[in-house]
Amino acid sequence: MSTEVGRDLRVVGVVQGVGFRPYVHRLATRLRLSGRVGNDITGVFIEIEGAPENVAEFLAALARDAPPRARIDRVEVSECTARGLTGFEIIASRTGGARATLVPADISTCADCLRELFDPADRRYRYPFVNCSHCGPRYTIVRGMPYDRARTTMNRFPMCATCRSEYADPADRRFHAEPTCCQDCGPRLYLGESTDPLAEAVARLADGQVVAIKGLGGFHLAALAAHPFAAAVLRTRKHRPDKPFAVMVADLPQAAVLCEVDDPSACSLNDTRRPIVLLPRRAGAPVADAVAPGRSELGLLLPYTPLHHLLLRDLGEPIVLTSGNVSDEPITYRHGRSLARVADAVLTHDRPIRSPADDSVVRAGRMLRRARGYAPEPITLPVRSPLPVLACGADLKNTFCLVRGEQAFLSPHLGDLIDHATFRSFTRSVEHFVRLFGIAPQVVAHDLHPDYRSTRYATELPRVDLIGVQHHHAHAASCLAENGETGPVIAVVFDGTGYGPDGTIWGGEFLVADLLGYRRIGHLKPVPLPGGATAIRQPWRMAAAYLPDVRLPVAHRNESRWGPVVAMARNGVNAPLTSSAGRLFDAAAALLDVRDVITYEGQAAIELEQRADPSTSDGYPVRTDGLVVCGEDLLRALVADLCAGVDPGVIAARFHNGVADAVVACCATAREETGLTSVALSGGVFQNALLLRRTVDGLRRIGFRVLTHRQVPPNDGGISLGQAAVAASLLSCAS
Known part of the structure; x- marks a missing residue:
């Protein structure tokens, strides 16, 4: 032997x-x-x-x-x-020493648990909290590490003898599954005084009412997706006039009734992380107009908790499922009383949520919002930081990031810090991450904008060293970091707003960038931003700034204000200069009669993309004086086509194609000057699938290697990762 x-x-x-x-x-x-x-x-x-x-x-x-x-x-x-x-x-967990373990994300209900859920002979039949070692709540219930039941919000539910036997049996699927429970010992549903909360919720939804439902990471607001009035009532109560609602469908066949679902889309929907997936809407899809007004896409997701599966099975039709909050507030997760003014009923349960997490959103396999199912699992940086780092992110679409070594722990999407309740959630979440991961930041990275709440938070922290990172450099660094690269590259960063060191508002930038620094080599030609932030909410002002002599319907619709706004832009009174690509898209949308006023960020550009005819291959010509792009050329060509009666879908496509062609031309010029052959594309404007596809194809056609975002959003939700990567690189070089 x-x-x-x-x-x-x-x-x-x-x-x-x-x-x-x-x-x-x-x-x-x-x-x-x-x-x-x-x-x-x-x-x-x-x-x-x-x-x-x-x-x-x-x-x-x-x-x-x-x-x-x-x-x-x-x-x-x-x-x-x-x-x-x-x-x-x-054996029992050990709790001493320096913490380095990773926290798992929440996992959607597995096939084995689903079989039990709908098996009348199973003891967990129709139990809405069935889970096992392969699925169920994780991050949202964890209080501390190591991951044991005592350090989760399941600690208030002692296991019954049968569950304890399963938990201790090496041959059982629930062997050491910490959230193990059943109807005899686990969480319960509640809906007022109802004796059958689930049936009551189903009946109310079927009657066209709005029901708040407590899920994994917080409350959702639900209503029948096809009901002619339910979604409209929800929209009014939530103070959300236009932004689309997500729709939960029972399965892929139900999804295919509403949207075009190809194989990659089916994989995204079926992913165990269960994100919201943006898909092309079918003509005549049985969805109320108020669900996604004016949109050619729907955001679909499949059930990811047993409760969702039960609701969808009993209802037999899709439901709107949107974050449980009033617009611009953080998701409600501790109790449902605050939702009484929005919902007709609240279906809740007694398993506490330790950490809120909104739903993640993907489009064409690319992350637009990273939250439930993905966070807080780390992203590996291409450099190792010698010191622990906190990166505070931006003010819009905020996330923050903690760094230990080469691991970057990106928080779930939190929202806009302009809202005070969201800022409180940000500060609480930072404190929880610090405790959970055992990372005490010695260095804090932040945006250069002095008025960002995230910047003020960073500067007020005691006993830390600060590293300021320019907004668009952070975007470029985010793209580099998630691709495991350090640069240098030609970085094209197109977004709405970012603090420029020259005192202007940047947003249409060509950079030479690596993780240590950047150099601005080109940009969109700056134009005035008449009224400052007001011009962001009123895209017609950008049309006036770009083309003050225009006499199209956009000028007539805003006739009483057009002259004063033009004067404001010409005189530079409350009209800072901006190179923003987002504002260029706003101007195009207003000129094409798509949108004069927006109710959510990026609305005009999103609807302009929806209008574009993807079969159109030509684009408007544009001057690139060196590496300065004259956006006015694109808009004047748009106006000429509009006056000639060209189809608006063709016009919108030619505008997109013209922007992409200008990017390709500028990158070719930059390659001649720098010798760089890799391009990184980042910033919220590159959420635009049409623009991204045309740009990537054009760059590859002339021999560039192109880096894009997939793991983290190209929008400001990825800023904290870029800040973290820059700080880690600077610290690594200094050590």
């Missing part, structure tokens, strides 16, 4: 809350190895001993066959003398 050998292992990564310890137990038992496994604050520790060939097979299989939601960053193995252990066991 072979002499037994021993090994001590440490597994680092997302290995808690994903069924990793039970997996290790099964693997070791199958290979007749003795030892133990447990959680600690750095990950999972394993002690094994047995025949050398079996130990070797264990080491080979450990990462290869790991649970699907596990993410193994590294396995440290050291030899040791066999201790004469018998059997293999899962």
Whole structure:
């Protein structure tokens, strides 16, 4: 018989809350190895001993066959003398030492739990909190690490004898599944005094009422998607006049009734993280007009909790499912009383939510909002920071980021810090992340804008060193970081607003950038922003700034104000200069009679993209004086076509194509001057799929390598990652 050998292992990564310890137990038992496994604050520790060939097979299989939601960053193995252990066991967690473990994201209901949910013979039949080691709440219920029931909000629910037996059985799917529960010992639903809360909620929804529903990361507001008045009532109560609502569908066949669902879209919908997926809307889709007014796309998502599955099964039709808040406020998650003014009824439960998380949003496989299902799992930076870093992000679409070594922990989407309640949520979330990950920031990165609340928060923190990062450099660095690169590259950063060091408002920038710094080499030709922030809310003002002599309907619709606004722009009174690409798109939308006034960020540009005919291949010509792009050329060509009676869809497409062609031409010029052959595209304007596709195709056609966003949003939701990457690089070089 072979002499037994021993090994001590440490597994680092997302290995808690994903069924990793039970997996290790099964693997070791199958290979007749003795030892133990447990959680600690750095990950999972394993002690094994047995025949050398079996130990070797264990080491080979450990990462290869790991649970699907596990993410193994590294396995440290050291030899040791066999201790004469018998059997293999899962032991109590260790809590001492420096914290380094990763927190798992929430996981949608698995197929096994769904079978139990709808099996009349199963003891968890129609129990809305069924979960196992492969699915269920994770990040939203975690109070601290290591990940054990006592450190989650499930600690108030002692397991019954049957659940405890499952939890202790190595052959059971719920072996050491921390949120394990059933109707005898777990959370319960409530709806007022109703004895059957679920049936009551279904009846109210079927009657056209608005129902607030407590989910994984907070409350949603729900209504029948096809009901002619329910969505309109919800829109009025939520003070959300135009921004589209998401729609939850029961399954892919139901999704295909509403939208065009190709194979990649089906994969996105079916992803275990269950994001909202933006898809082309089918003509005549049975959805009320108020769900997504004026939009050719719908945001669909599949059920991701047992409660959602029950609701959709019992209703038999799709529902609107939008964040449970009044517009611009953070998602409600602690109790539903504040929703009484919006909802006709509140379906809640008694499992507390520790950390709120809104739904994530993707479009064509690219992240537009990173939250539930993705956060707080880390993104690996291409550099290692010698000091812990906090990056505070921007004020719109805020996220923040903590850095430990090469790991960047990006928070879920929080919202706009202009709202005081959202800012309070930001400060609480930072404090929770610091405790949860055991990272005490010594360096804080922030935007250069002195009036951002995120900047003021950073500058008021005691005993930290500050690193200011220019807004568009942070965008470029975000794109580099998520692609695992340090640069330099030609960076094209198009967005709405960013603080320019020259005292103007940037937003249409060509940079040479790496993670250490940047140089501005080109931009859109600056124009006045008449009325400052008012011009952002009223795109017609940008039409007046670009083309003050225009006499199209946009001028007549705003006739009483057109002259004063033109004068304001000409005189430079309350009209700072801006190179913003977002404002150029606003002007085009106003000239094309798409939108004079917006009710949410980017609305005019979004609706302009919706109007464009994708079959149009030609674009408007534009002068690029060196690397300064004259946006006025595009708008004058647009006006000429409009006066000639050209179809608006063709005009919108030619405008998009003209912008993309200008980007390609400028990058070609920049390559001649710099020798750089890689381009990074970032900024919220590149959420525009038509513009992005045309730009990427054009750049690749002339030999560029193109970096784009997929893991994090190109909009300001990715700013904190860029700030973190810049700070880490500067600190690494200085150490």
